[in-house]
Amino acid sequence: MPPSNDLKDGGELRIIGFLCNWCSYSGADAAGVARLEQPTDLRIIRTPCTGRIDPLFILRALINGADGVLVSGCHPGDCHYVEGNFHARRRLETLKRILPISGIDPERFKYTWVSASESGRWQETVREFTAKIHALGPAPRMTDVVSRSKDLSLEGLLLQDENGGA
Amino acid sequence: MNVLETMKKCIREALPDLDMVMGWEQGFDTLHATPLFMETAEDVDRLILGPTCVQSLAVHLPSLKGKKIGVVVKGCDSRAVVQLLSENLLNRENLVIFGFGCDGVVSLSRLKKKLGALDFIESAEKKDDRLCIEINGEQQDLPFDDICAPKCLTCSRPNAIISDHFAGPQRTPRIPAKGKTALEKFEEKSLPERFDFWKAQMQRCVRCYACRDSCPMCVCRDHCVAVSRNPHFVSQEATASENFMFQLIHVMHLAGRCVSCGECERACPMDIPLGLLRAKSTEVTSALFNQEAGLDQEAVLPLLSFNIEEETIEEHD
Known part of the structure; x- marks a missing residue:
């Protein structure tokens, strides 16, 4: 499939999708069967449930160089395992709110709920998220060497030192 | 006396x-x-x-x-x-x-x-x-x-x-x-500045695991996911990205459990301000779950429980 027209540049970025087997994966499958056109930057990993998704999966993907991570599962209340996505919701929200302190843009991580019948909504989700990641551009990498002369002062971060430089 | x-x-x-x-x-x-x-x-x-x-x-x-x-x-x-x-x-x-x-x-x-x-x-x-x-x-x-x-x-x-x-x-x-807390000061930095800060700090990290070993809430010991081969979340390479992954694992595993004792930062031989990461995690979990760790013996861990309707989490549909 050619890259979607709404993306200005031709280059693909790496977006990892963690999808629950019962809702979003089927939804994405249905979108494919219905030939709903989607950008191809997303690489999907199928999981039994969003509750199976350890927040570390997402962190590992982001630190290993993923430009974006999309998590999608059943709508809360519709979980195949009854409460998996309730647990996931708390974990994913916690992760999303902690991310900014690490300097990783929280916009690069999105979690959402798409059911098996919502193929149109899936197409829209993928298009929107891919466009957002393209707008953000490739993610900065930890592996790029940083000069040691960069400001490493710690004292400036302490409460008492008002004129600290950090 | x-x-x-x-x-x-x-x-x-x-x-x-x-x-x-x-x-x-x-x-x-x-x-x-x-x-x-x-x-x-x-x-x-x-x-x-x-x-x-x-x-x-x-x-x-x-x-x-x-x-x-x-x-x-x-x-x-x-x-x-x-x-x-x-x-x-x-x-x-x-x-x-x-x-x-x-x-x-x-x-x-x-x-x-x-x-x-x-x-x-x-x-x-x-x-x-x-x-x-x-x-x-x-x-x-x-x-x-x-x-x-x-x-x-x-x-x-x-x-x-x-x-x-x-x-x-x-x-x-x-x-x-x-005056501002260390966390508030740090959060005045932009995201790329923060990322560069950690990148530089993580290049100094020697992955001695002193932060983990001094942490009273790190109780997995020999089964720590940071050293396990299966699952293999972190490699043994002491590169900035692996070190950062390890630190973020520590933060995620302490989310809702960290008692802010500051032992990780104290034990760090490289003086890396690890407290910033923990302080943020504590701030987030207190805001989300209205619960502080280490105050109530009867408390249930926030990440081991849930509400069907979460008042503090915006619904994503």
Whole structure:
């Protein structure tokens, strides 16, 4: 499939999708069967449930160089395992709110709920998220060497030192 | 009778029924304390209490489960004990807690920055809000706030919140000094600046795991996901990205559990400000789940429970 027209540049970025087997994966499958056109930057990993998704999966993907991570599962209340996505919701929200302190843009991580019948909504989700990641551009990498002369002062971060430089 | 003598008396009385009591004794000089494991009445004589007693002894408790243990705790240490109890990692009936009101502890790394080197300290004594130390024959008189552990500047719980024996007077919590916290200052930086900051810090990290080993809430020990091959979340390479992954694992595993004891940052031989990551995680989980770790023995871990309707989480559909 050619890259979607709404993306200005031709280059693909790496977006990892963690999808629950019962809702979003089927939804994405249905979108494919219905030939709903989607950008191809997303690489999907199928999981039994969003509750199976350890927040570390997402962190590992982001630190290993993923430009974006999309998590999608059943709508809360519709979980195949009854409460998996309730647990996931708390974990994913916690992760999303902690991310900014690490300097990783929280916009690069999105979690959402798409059911098996919502193929149109899936197409829209993928298009929107891919466009957002393209707008953000490739993610900065930890592996790029940083000069040691960069400001490493710690004292400036302490409460008492008002004129600290950090 | 002063606090120390009262504490010694309490411990001597309780010791016959216990396998061991953990406290602190003087290390190689008066500024350095080291953990003391008291098994006999004579051992109790070496006990000290004061601003040099920096280590949280709660870190040893989970590995001593099954023994009858006494532990001396400051306010911050006691929160770790409460959290361990709430997670069923300790048996309350096997534990005797000796609490006291802590007056703040020194930060050796801040002191070192002030003095240049800390080779041998002839004497160190806290007088009100100053620390008088003698180094290389010179007397130094330093404001305590300049050299205390960062956590003590905002300490709201100086007294052990759980104890079977409490020695000495209750301390009044200090009013946090005006000004921004380290976290607020750090959050003024942009995301790329923060990322570069961590990138530089993580290049310094030697992955000695001191932060993990000193953490009273890190209880997996030999099963730590950071060293396991299956699942293999982190490789052994000590590169910035692997080090950062390890740190973020620590943060995620402590989300909703971190008792803000600051041990990770204190133990770090490279002086990496790990407290920033923990402070953020504590801020996030308190805001989301309206719950602070280490205050309630009956509390359920927020990430092990859920509400069908989450009031604090915006619905994503």
